[in-house]
Amino acid sequence: MQRSNERFVERLPLVLDRPVHAYILTFFFCAAGLLLRIAAEPLLPVGYPFLTFFPAVILSSFLFGVRPGVFAAVLCGVTSWYVFIPPNGSFAFNPAVAVAMLFYTGVVAVDIILIHFMQRANFNLAVERERSRALAENRELLFHELQHRVSNNLQVVAAMLSLQRRHVDHDVARRALDDASARLSLIGRISRALYDPSGVGQDMRAFLNALTTDIVDASGRTDIQVIVTAPDGLRIDPNITVPLALVVAESVSNAIEHGLPDRGGAIAVTLESNNGALALQVADDGQGIATDSPTDKSESLGLRIAHALAAQLGGHFALTAAPQGGAVARLDLPARASC
Template identity: 75%
Template sequence: MQRSNARFVERLPLVLDRPIYAYGLTLIFCGAAFMLRIAAEPLLPNGYPFVTFFPVVILSSFLFGVRPGIFAAILCGLVSWYVFIPPFYSADMNPGVAVAMLFYTGVVVVDILLIHFMQRANFHLAVERERNRALAENRELLFHELQHRVSNNLQVVAAMLALQRRHVDHDVARKALDDASARLGLVGRISRALYDPSGQGQDIRAFLTTLTSDVLEASGRSDIKLTVSAPDGLTIEPAITVPLALIVAEAVSNAIEHGLPDRPGTVAVALEEAQGALALRIVDDGHGVAPNFQHGASESLGLRIANALAVQLGGRFSLTPGVHGGAVARLDLPARTAC
C-alpha cells in the first residue's frame, strides 16, 4: 500500500495533457466547498469566511498543479469576499476586508508554493528512480554476460585439457589432466549458476543438492544414493560459494571414487549450525580409511586442495574413519560464513 501511494504521488499533478478536465474538476470542488460553507453557516460563529475554501485550494494544487490551484484560490477568494464577508453580497473594500483578504492571499500562496516544490521534488525523484532502475538492469545484464563469458572460458580450458590428455601416455599425467579438467568444469558451472549480482547469499540446501547431483552425474554412477540435509532458510555468503563447493565436490568425489569404487553405497551430506558456526559432514559407508591414516601427510591433490580452501575460509577440514565403517569428511567454518 505504501509503495502504491508513493507511485501515485509521483504521477501528480494529474491530467496535464487535458487541462480542461483539471479546471472543470477544480470548479466542481469550489462549488462543493461553497455549498458546504452555506450548510455550515448556522454552526459557525461569526467570521470564518474561508474555512471550507482552504482545502479546495490545497486539493486542486495537489492534484492538478499550480495553475488550477491559483484558479481555485482566486475563485474561492472572490466568492468568500462577496458572500461571507460583511457587508454581505457586496464587493465593498474596507480595512477589515483588506486584512482578511491579505491573510487569505498569504495562506493560499504559501500552500500553493509548498505543494509546487514538493511535486517538483517528487518528479525529480521519479526520474532518478527510473534512471537507477535502468542502470541496475544494465548492471545485471553486464554481470550475467561477464559470468557467462568467464564460465565459457573455464569450460574451454577444461575442454583443452581433456583434448591434451589424448596426447599423454603417462597414466599419472593423464589422471592429473582429468582431475584438472573436471575441477575447471565444476568451477565454471558454479560461477554460471550460483553467483548473484544482488550480493544475496545462496540457499545452502538447494546449493548442496544441486552440487552433489552434478558430481554424482559426472561420476557416471547410478548405484550411489545421495542424501542432503541442512537447516531451512540458511544462506551462505557469495564469496564462500566456490571454495565451499570445491571442498564438497572433492569430498563427495573421493567417497565415490575411493570409498565405493566397486559396489553400491550411500553418501550423506549433512550441515549443522550452532551459534552461527557451520559444521559440514560428508559420510559414506564405503571401504573407509586406514586406522593409521594421517590426514595432514596425505599426498592426495584433492585433500591438499580441500585443506587449502578450508584455511582460506578460516575453517578446518578433516578426513577420519567412520564409527561404523566408511569415512567422514568434516568441514568446520566460523560464524561469519552464514548470512
C-alpha cells in the same frame, strides 16, 4: 513521469488529457465551497467569509497544480468578497475589506506554494526511485553476464585441456589433465549456480543436493545414493561456499573412486552450524581406508586440494576411517564462515 507503480501522491499534479478539464473541475470545487458556505450561514457567527473556500483552493492545487490553484484562489476570493463581505452583493472596498482580502491572499498563497514544493519533492523522489530501479536492473544484468562469461571461459579452458590430452602419451600426464579439466568444469558450474548480485548466499541444503547429484551423474554411477543433511535456511557467504563446495566435491569423488569403486553404496553429506562455526562431514560405507595407506595430505591431489582449501578458510580438514566401516572426511570452519 507517470508510472502505474507510482504512489498516488507522486503522480500529482494530475495531468489530464485536456488541461481545460482541470479548470472545469476546479470551478465545481469552488461552486461546492460556495454552496457549503451558504448552507452554513445560519450556523456561523458574523464574518468567516472564506471558511469553506480554503478547501477548494487547497484541493485544486493538490490535484491539478499551481495554475488551477491560482484560478481557484482568484475565483473563490472574488466570490466571497461579492457575496459574504458586507455590504453584500457589491465590491465595496474599505480598510476592513483590504485587511480581509490581504489575509485571504496570504493564506492561499502559502497553501499553493507549500503544495507546489511538496509535489516537486515527490516528483524528484519518484525520479530517483526510477533511476535506482534502472541501475539495480542494469547491475543485475551485468553481474549475470559477467558470471556467465567467467563460467563459459572456465568451460572453454576445461575443453582445451581435454583436447590437449589427446596429444599426450604419458598416462600420468593424461590423468592429470583429466582431473584439471573436471575441476575447472566443476568450478564453472558452481560459480554459475551459486552467485547472485545481492550477495546473499544460497540455501545450503538445496545447493549441496544439486552439487552432489551433479558429481554422481558425472561419475556415471547409478548405484550411489547421496543423503544431504543441513539446517533449514542455512546460508553461507559465497566467498566461503566455493571452497567448501570444492571440498565436498573432492570428498564425494574420493568416496566414489576409492571407497566404492566396484559396488554400490551410500554417501552421507552432513553440514552443521553451531554459533556460526561450521562442521562438514562426508561419510561413506565403502571399503574404508587401508591400514597401510597414508591418510595425510600427501596421499592424493584431491586430498591436498582439500587441505589447502581448509587452510585458506582458516579451518581443518581430515580423512579418517569410520568405526563401522568406510571413511569419513571432515572439514571444520570457524564462526566467520556463516552469514
